[in-house]
Amino acid sequence: MTKISKLAGACGAAGLALVALSGSAFADGYEGYQVAAPAVEPAREFTYSFNLAATSDYIFRGFSQSSRDPVLQGGADIGYGIFYAGYWVSGVDFDNGVRPYTTGGNANAEMNLYGGFKPTWNGAEFDFGVIYYFYPGASDRGGELDMVEFKAGVSGNLIPNLATGLTIFWSPEYTGETGSVWTFQGNAGYEFRKIGIFTPTINGTLGYQIGDNTNYRAAFGNGRDNYLYWNAGLDLAVENINFDFRYWDTNVSNSGAFCDGPVFQCGSAFVFSIKVTVP
Numbered sequence: 001m002t003k004i005s006k007l008a009g010a011c012g013a014a015g016l017a018l019v020a021l022s023g024s025a026f027a028d029g030y031e032g033y034q035v036a037a038p039a040v041e042p043a044r045e046f047t048y049s050f051n052l053a054a055t056s057d058y059i060f061r062g063f064s065q066s067s068r069d070p071v072l073q074g075g076a077d078i079g080y081g082i083f084y085a086g087y088w089v090s091g092v093d094f095d096n097g098v099r100p101y102t103t104g105g106n107a108n109a110e111m112n113l114y115g116g117f118k119p120t121w122n123g124a125e126f127d128f129g130v131i132y133y134f135y136p137g138a139s140d141r142g143g144e145l146d147m148v149e150f151k152a153g154v155s156g157n158l159i160p161n162l163a164t165g166l167t168i169f170w171s172p173e174y175t176g177e178t179g180s181v182w183t184f185q186g187n188a189g190y191e192f193r194k195i196g197i198f199t200p201t202i203n204g205t206l207g208y209q210i211g212d213n214t215n216y217r218a219a220f221g222n223g224r225d226n227y228l229y230w231n232a233g234l235d236l237a238v239e240n241i242n243f244d245f246r247y248w249d250t251n252v253s254n255s256g257a258f259c260d261g262p263v264f265q266c267g268s269a270f271v272f273s274i275k276v277t278v279p
Helices: 007-019 214-221
Strands: 046-055 071-080 083-091 109-117 124-134 147-159 162-171 181-191 199-210 226-238 241-250 269-278
Touching: 214 226
Parallel strands: none
Antiparallel strands: 046 071, 046 269, 071 083, 083 109, 109 124, 124 147, 147 162, 162 181, 181 199, 199 226, 226 241, 241 269
């Protein structure tokens, strides 16, 4: 979310998550846009799933949260009718340097609790929910890292095999006490025919975020009150396993080595992830 878990801390965090990541992996800023699954049969109103993932770099809205190091992630989701709730955890590494909004680091895990409801209308699925991000062990007296974010989104299949969606997020006090922040994020994914054992999907994300105070401009925009982030990649699905190859980038200015320093990494990066979901 802001910067970045040691692999050891990530292992412990992911183990905790498995006992309890997000069927939609909220915190990585990439919801893994796939073609919408068939509607759940009425007889199976209650649903649940668990997942465990490993990624070469945890990137959230264009900013690495793991100092470009690999981490483990995991979580659980439940649903009943149109309502859903879940828990997600990832390793992070906030120990490098002193960011403008915190006095230290020491956080080796990011945890998310979320819930909401997803009504459907005219073939479109809407998503109204809330997400709570928290960082156990963080030394953040200079700027609270924990935050609450509200979201509203809509998604659907405009044409067969093409899934698209738009989500708006708003936090009244964004991470690091950087004020009110709006995030607008669009996703699209096209699923191809099965090739051998793999079902390939090409997908991507384009996001725009804007803040309203000087702390936000220092922490995210490198002097500006807004920035763009995007990714594009290939997802290969085999049964309940997904292999994801992804390119990330932002338009944040790298003046003063802002995106390449020990505190922030928000330049281009290639990321590989593998995720297992059950059932």
